[in-house]
Amino acid sequence: MRITVTVDGTRYTDDVEPRTLLVHYLRDQLGKVGTVVGCDTSNCGACTVHLNGQSVKSCSVLAVQADSAEITTIEGLARDGELHPVQKAFEDNHALQCGFCTPGMIMQSLDLLSENPDPDEQAVREGLEGNLCRCTGYQNIVRAVRDAAERMRPGAQPEIERAGETTGTATTPGMGGGVQA
Structure with missing residues (x-):
């Protein structure tokens, strides 16, 4: 056809x-x-x-x-060599480990953020529940989605730049860290 x-x-x-x-x-x-x-x-x-x-x-x-x-x-998300804010938030928050689920997570996160531009942690977890990650424990993925929501809001400062915030999860580049609560 x-x-x-x-x-x-x-x-x-x-x-x-x-x-x-x-x-x-x-x-x-x-x-x-x-x-x-x-x-x-x-x-x-x-x-x-x-x-x-x-x-x-x-x-x-x-x-x-x-x-x-x-x-x-x-x-199709990056424009003129610049990552989409959701892609950048995933990178900056180390919301990947092996990276296999990352494209689907990012695409689903965009859908979630279009429906709820200011999701709390529970809303993010519910919005992504059809997407599985076998490596990260989801902590940094949730943080990345919430950071992306901030980045997409005009005038907001990305979470990665906020002074003094730590969550106790791994911050090594490429590592997801943490265990889902």
Whole structure:
């Protein structure tokens, strides 16, 4: 079947097998390898992308279902060489360890923040509960999402720059640290 989609601002028209999952179309045909194949059962959320502005697990959507849609992947977030505020907050707060879940976490975080621009810790945990991380313990992910909310609010100072705040979790670059409470 022939589909036409706009992915990260670029329009594509391709022939796809009717059974091709969106995650495989994005990775295999378009080279959007930041969209990770995790479980292929929609349990882990690693493959989360935005489809017409809403986060979806791309392993649960057929490519033909995305015909005429606008899709944003993790690769489409940075602009002019600058990371999106959510990406930067994840980096600055060490909200990753192995990095496998990070693209899906960031895409789901964007969806959460569009619905709730000032989430408390519980709201972040609930908003991300369909995305699994097997490394970090989630503490720094929660902090990163809350920091991103601040960064996206005009005039706010990012959490990483706030003086004197510590949480007792690991702060080594690339380490998530902590255990989910």
